[in-house]
Amino acid sequence: MAKSGLDKFRIRKGKVFEAPLESAFGRLVTPFEEFIHRQSSSGILLMLCAVAALIIANSPLQEGYKHLLHMPISLNAGDWEFSLSLHHWINDGLMTVFFFLVGLELKREFLVGELSDLKQAMLPVMAAVGGMVVPALIYVAFNAGGDGERGWGIPMATDIAFAVGCIALLGNRVPRAVVTFLVALAIVDDLGAILVIAIWYTESVNMIALMASGALVVIMWLLKAAGVRRSPAFIFVGVLLWYGLYVTGVHATLAGVITAMAMPARPKYDPVAFSTFVKDIIRSFDRCFRPGDKIIANDALRARVMALDNGINLAQSPLQRMETRLHTPVAFLVIPIFALANAGIPIDSFTSRDAVFNSVTMGVIGGLVCGKLVGIVGATWLGWKLGFGNLPRGASFHHIIGVALLGGIGFTMSIFISELAFAGRPELLVQAKAGVLLASIIAGIAGFTVLSRAPMSEEELVPAADDSFEEEPRDSNGPSP
Secondary structure, three states: OOOOOHHHOOOOOOOOOOOHHHHHHHHHHHHHHHOOOOHHHHHHHHHHHHHHHHHOOOOHHHHHHHHOOOEEEEEEOOOOOEEEEEHHHHHHHHHHHHHHHHHHHHHHHHHHHOOOOOOHHHHHHHHHHHHHHHHHHHHHHHHHOOOOHHHHHHOOOOOOOHHHHHHHHOOOOOHHEEEEHHHHHHHHHHHHHHHHHHHHHHOOOOHHHHHHHHHHHHHHHHHHHHHOOOHHHHHHHHHHHHHHHHHOOOOOOHHHHHHHHOOOOOOHHHHHHHHHHHHHHHHHHHOOOOOOOOOOHHHHHHHHHHHHHHHHEEEEEEHHHHHHHHHHHHHHHHHHHHHHOOOOOOOHHHHOOOHHHOOHHHHHHHHHHHHHHHHHHHHHHHHHHHHOOOOOOOOHHHHHHHHHHHHOOOOOHHHHHHHOOOOOOHHHHHHHHHHHHHHHHHHHHHHHHHHHHHOOHHHHHHOOOOOOOOOOOOOOOOOOO
């Protein structure tokens, strides 16, 4: 097995202690970690969960499935009681973690990512706007004045895990810049979906609870201004905000986005200050060390190790540290559970003519497949022609068409908006979900096919440089460049 970049650093003196099974366990874990960190793995897992939900919902287990989703789960403290069904806990509670991660990604992208440079961000932003407006218009064209009109926000969303997963399966056939373009587009798309949920899918507002929620937001920003860098403090206030928004009537998952926006994005130490801090700690550690000492028995050594640990945390942005920690549980726990709870619909929603050829289903399919294609490609072409930005390096409009089709995979967010738009309208909800599933399959296959046949640029044929860590000479005044 190839060693990671960090493994190339050698311990020249001293000992590294391992438990009897530690090295064996490491060999077992490493392939699994490599597997789950691939976006394609996340997309495959989502697909399996969706298929599993469909099978369960059309089997003798369907009654137990429904009973489980409607089972109430309560929190009690004295006379106070808060009760929601399991389905609501998943959609309103667990999905808040998903929105928290989306908010962290949004903030990072606008601060230091692909969206931080206005010139570089213009094309994906325009593409995202086109990919939201045109699908919504197509859906309204099918449903204007009808019962399904309220679902116009459903075809606006893109499922980033599925879309990036499809590209990941193509390996180096797709230029890296195209993947970046898709991710930036999907991030802006998520922001649009969040605004749609906040503004148009809020029924009524409890003003007292809204003021209390506003006070909690102020507390978060005061914590940030006071220099608090520990994530649990923000998360605790975020949980209170979630309950406040739920009582307010605004969708509670927005608490995740608001909390993410309050998370500090600047580390305490810059690279030079951190390098100086580490060198000072190591020198102090060496002065306190005596031959035969063990860290567990030497308080001075242990104090310096703890100081180093704290310094390492302070050298990282709390925002990015939390984002890194959440990627795996959200991709491989939160979203799959959401799929299991929401993708189970009757199979006759796909087999009968009337089940598919109705205004809601056709509006969703037309919006996600045709609307995303026309909106993303059209807006990108317009921005490119007007000189607002350049196409991704190594990309042609062949790639943009493939990306636009993959943008029609709406799965997670589209199903989520369907639940909001047609709450209490089970027939329309089933029609909307059928449209989302069918459109996602069509868009995924079409986008994958188009990108697999796209010409490869010369620079993509050159093997990528090894980005692994190497030992380099260190400058005495700071970290090596």
